Amino acid sequence: MDDAGLSGLAGGAAAVAASAELAGLAAGGGHGGHGASGDCLNCGTTLASQARFCSQCGQDTANHPPSLMEFVHEFVSHYIAVEGTLWRSLWGLMAKPGFLTREYLAGRKQRYVLPLRLLLTLGLLFFLALKLMPGSTHTLGLDDEADNEVVQMVPEAASAAASASKGMAKVKKKLAEHSGEMHILNPEIATQLPHGMQDRLHRAEDHWRADPKGSMHAMGATMLGLAPYAVLCSLPFFAGLLKLLFWRQPYGAHFVFAMHLHAAWYGMLLLAVLLPWGAVAFAIWAWSNIYPVVALKRVHAGSWWTTVLRAALLAVLHWVIITLGLVFLTMAGALAAG
Template sequence: MTTPALEFHQHTDSCKNCGSATSGNFCHQCGQATHLHVPSAREFLHEFIAHYVALEGKLWRSLKLLLFKPGLLSREYIEGRRVRYVEPLRLYLSFSIIFFALFKMSGVEIVNFGSSGGTPPALSAPAGAAQAEQAEAAKDLKGIEDNVKHGLGTLSPRLEQGAERFFGLSQKERADTAKRVFFSYTPYAIFLMMPMFALYLKLLYLGSGRRYGEHFLFALHSNGFAFLMLSLFMLADGWNLVRFVLLAWLVFYLPTAMRRVYGGGRLMTALRWIVLMLLHLLTLALAVALAVAVGLLL
């Protein structure tokens, strides 16, 4: 005897998802419908289109505010008007993924370890002198590498082994490894700097009464915008005027957004913006360097 197919319309007295007793059309615990049926192809299509149109509408509304109304999207969220927009974390992650994908495809050199042939000799230098200079440079480099390995060995034998393995690679292998590690670890390092970015805002606006979560929200929106602008900058290759406009808007966007969200005069906002950028760029560079170094050595 064959097993009977699932009924197309089945009302249940207990939720099939969480097991709670139900008395209406939806479970009061998890929200699943109590009227279960196998959806038809038409219903699948209707659900897909409804979801896509809803997401698309949210996306365009979010992009409109994010691009042309600095800080307004953050204010909308802070003031409780959220359902009409894409979530801040999703915006940030989407634009960061697009940026790093374009950056990787652009073929930009991240680390340059020099050519395998060493430093080219001066045209006027004799061949013997050039070879002696190259040998001396190689000796100095070997000494630096040994010092690095010894220093890392005092911290951890595993780090010393990683340095030994990396320095044993050829110049091309080092460059390829550095690129791979950069694109693997840098997005995580930058994302982990978002809490620091929010902390800097918290310190710069002490006494404003704003909670840390509001600063973190602003950090996601402003850094998501930066990734979007940098992505458009790469796509505008050869369009110098467009690139200039994008960079100019990127520079003036953040202080404009800060004034809209936090208030304050232009001078104080400009001073806070300068301090914020100095702190953020410094810690960002350190975080990326540390992430790449750990990726190379472990």
């Protein structure tokens, strides 16, 4: 290509750049988008020259509707590209028990994904994978060979999955054997409920007798849908148990630990669903039992024998919460099935 052609291309590129800059100024309402000077449109603070964010409220200085590519760039830069925040957080969460809690309590928060965001993200991915991955409920031991359509979700640690699934399988067997005489509640207790609730219970029992398999499927679907909310509701109680056992730490620190611990359990369950192999499942089960003890030891810096003793007591009390949660989920599922 000759010099004239190169000059023409350079001139065209310059014109396009100038047009884009003018368009940015117009879209930014005179503030020019990112890097513009002036006042923050959110709080009115005077912006520094070429500032991309307001120093007072943190809002960006771009005054135009974001494009799809800007959304993608924001996601990638925030979660992946910016110093590997996501991967550093996942590694610290899954491979180094208690590490993220210690970092958070030490004030080093910006380096990692915040605990609530980790919990919600991993929980969402787990329940999504549980619904979409073929055979995922069988991998976690939540169904049996007689009825592989029934989904009964136990919304807690992987360490509880094996024993809990056996108990749920026994409940299913008993329900199938005695479906003709099914009672959601003891009749004496049911008579003390409001009339509207009693009618709902009677309809649910009639539906169970008429279609036990369909009722169990509806019950499992309801329990699976409520399981994420049950886990979130259990966090304050779990943090309260930690406060009883480790009373020197403030309650807020225990709540952060509870979020990190449940996020790690979600991550383990997600791996069990995505990698449904026997060796992987055993490794996850073993790590899920070791993880809480190591995390408690790292965060509270106690001796090993006191940490193990308190972790055992915590597990027993935690099972009480799990049992109450299962009772609630079972009741909700049974009522929804009717």
